[in-house]
Amino acid sequence: AKNDNPTLGNIIHVNCKAMLSENMYKTLFGYEKGAFIGAFSTSAGVLEQVADGVLVLNGIEFLSSETQIALVTAFEKGYFTRIGSTNQLSIKFKLVGVTSKLQTTEELRQQLRPDFLKLLKSTEHHMSTLAQRKKDIVANAILFLQRINKKYELLVEDLNDNVIQLLLSYNWPGNWSELYFTLRRAAFLCNDVILNVNTLPHEIIFQNKFSTTGQQYNLVIKQNERDVFSVNHIARVNEQLPNLKTIAAEAEL
Numbered sequence: 001a002k003n004d005n006p007t008l009g010n011i012i013h014v015n016c017k018a019m020l021s022e023n024m025y026k027t028l029f030g031y032e033k034g035a036f037i038g039a040f041s042t043s044a045g046v047l048e049q050v051a052d053g054v055l056v057l058n059g060i061e062f063l064s065s066e067t068q069i070a071l072v073t074a075f076e077k078g079y080f081t082r083i084g085s086t087n088q089l090s091i092k093f094k095l096v097g098v099t100s101k102l103q104t105t106e107e108l109r110q111q112l113r114p115d116f117l118k119l120l121k122s123t124e125h126h127m128s129t130l131a132q133r134k135k136d137i138v139a140n141a142i143l144f145l146q147r148i149n150k151k152y153e154l155l156v157e158d159l160n161d162n163v164i165q166l167l168l169s170y171n172w173p174g175n176w177s178e179l180y181f182t183l184r185r186a187a188f189l190c191n192d193v194i195l196n197v198n199t200l201p202h203e204i205i206f207q208n209k210f211s212t213t214g215q216q217y218n219l220v221i222k223q224n225e226r227d228v229f230s231v232n233h234i235a236r237v238n239e240q241l242p243n244l245k246t247i248a249a250e251a252e253l
Helices: 021-029 046-050 065-077 105-111 114-120 134-152 161-169 175-189 223-247
Strands: 011-015 054-058 094-098 209-212 215-218
Touching: 011 021, 011 046, 021 046, 021 065, 046 054, 065 114, 094 114, 105 114, 134 161, 134 175
Parallel strands: 011 054, 054 094
Antiparallel strands: 209 215
C-alpha cells in the first residue's frame, strides 16, 4: 500500500499471524530461482518493495526467532540477502511492530528476542482495544464496508439495526482485524445493499446474553431457526464460492 506522504514512502502491512514461519521469511526477504523446491522464479521480498518506507508487522508475537534475527540484522546493517543468494541488497526502512492482542512487557519478553524487542521499544504506543472503543465500532464498520465495496466491486451500503446491536455487543477478541474480516465475509454473503444478521458468523449471532449501551438483552433463537439459518448460509456460501476462493489467501490490516 502506498502512502501519499513522500516523507514516509511506501507503507506495507504484513499479517504475521496468517503465515507459517517459513513463508514469513520468504515473504519478507524474497528468494532466488531454484533456492528451494517450488522456487520456479526469482521473487522480490517485502523489504525490497518497502524501499525507504515503513514496514508494519501485525502480530509480531508470531515471528520466528530466525526471522527476528534477520530483521534486526537488516535494520542495523542496512542490507540483506535473498534466500539462495550471496548478493547483499541495500535497504533502509522504518519498522513498526503491532501485537494482535494486549500483551504485558513480560509476555513480550518471553515471546520476542531481546535485540528485536529493543529495536521496537524505541517508540512505544498502547492502543485501545475494540472492546474498549465500542462507540467507534459503527463508524469504522461503515468505513470498512466502503473499502471492501471499492476493492471487490460490491454494493453493501449499510448495516441493519440487528447487525449493529450484535456488533456492539460482541467482545471482539481479534480486535480491529476481526471486525474487518467479519464484514468482508458478510459482504460477500450478502444479497442486499443492507447487511443482515444471517451473514454474520455463528459466534456473533448466537450470543446467549449480550449488552450494549449499558442495557442487558437476551437473544433467544429456536432450534428450527438455527436449522433454517444453516441451510440458507450454506446456499449463499456455494453461490459465492468463486469469490471466496479468490480472497481466501489474502492477508490485510
